[in-house]
Amino acid sequence: MQRIILHIDMDYFFAQIEERENPQFKGKPIVVGADPKEGKGRGVVSTASYLARKYGIHSALPISKAYQLCPTAIFLPVNMALYQKISEEIMAIVKKYSPTFEQVSLDEAFLDLSYTELPQEAKVKKRMKFSSPIFYGREKCTIGKPWEKAKGIAEKLKKEIYEKEKLTSTIGIGPNKLIAKMTSKKAKPNGLLVIKPDQVKKFLEPLDIDDLPGIGPKTAEKLREIGINKIKELKNLSKTKLKDIFGVVGETFYEKIRGIDEEPVSNEEIIKSIGKEHTFEKDTRDPEIIFENFEQMIKQVHQELLENNFSFKTMTVICRYQGFETHTKSKTLKTPTNDLKILKSEAKKLLLKFLIENPKLIRLIGVRVKIC
DNA sequence: AAGTTCTTATTAC
């Protein structure tokens, strides 16, 4: 079945919101993230505006490094409550454009436009009563050029978001989620790019291997070691060869670099684990600090369990020592529970083992439970 | 031998 998938990604989301809220920052590089503390900060950059990116600052960069690169940038803390609220407003707009909608993160979403026509609002309401579930709110495109139509929808969507929120976005359209996502990445910022099925091969082949979702720094490095830098070159590896080197994910590379991806657009989010972790201001061994924080995290995790009516059987405690060496210890109970006392006592036992077996200063601790 | 648990590695936003 031929599909038309749209991927929308807000441009430098957190930083663009701050720019909108603080017009006096216009024209200056903005970095949203941890407090740089004159270069001593321990956190990372969440989002850098495009002006900040000119200095080499980007998401996930240690904030200390960002401060080095551009100490005069505007450094702002993460105002998650604000971004959350604006995200909700934006997603409310996006989902009007197709009943098949999937939110990926605060600033990213997919729409399946295969059967969707403009305009929508009236139709969706009218059809709810009558149409069968399969075509609920949709109308099959039998006439016209569906790809042109999809582009028109995208233009309208971008415009509506800009007019209502004064924020720019980038949209990619392709025959599946993979191509739509890679397309929006290429088109940003404030872009719109459509890759039709007959253009997919030409689009993919010249891209770098790490442009492929699923190929991160480690996999890219392994590939470079065997002389593979471009997606086109990756096509020389057989499916079995890819499986041998990279396992199951390697097999998916084989399909992906040929533009194949059957993942449906669907918003069935199933939470499988809940956790909290915390990095200390300074590496420490002070039991007061460690256990105080640990109890807080356990309480929060427990709170979320109750809110969602979840139980767990397995808990994992994470400990990162000075020097970034990270270990985990886990324990699986005989029967599922949501009891705070059990979680607390068992998690503490695991944490205690870390303290006993390793005398190093501790940088981070965390706890996570697997829902069952 | 098969199933479960534990630990680490990798990726993504």
Next chain:
DNA sequence: CTAACGGTAATAAGAACTT
């Protein structure tokens, strides 16, 4: 002097263990 590196979650793989 070099490294620097948050929080949350999913998934895979292999080792270690129970049954």
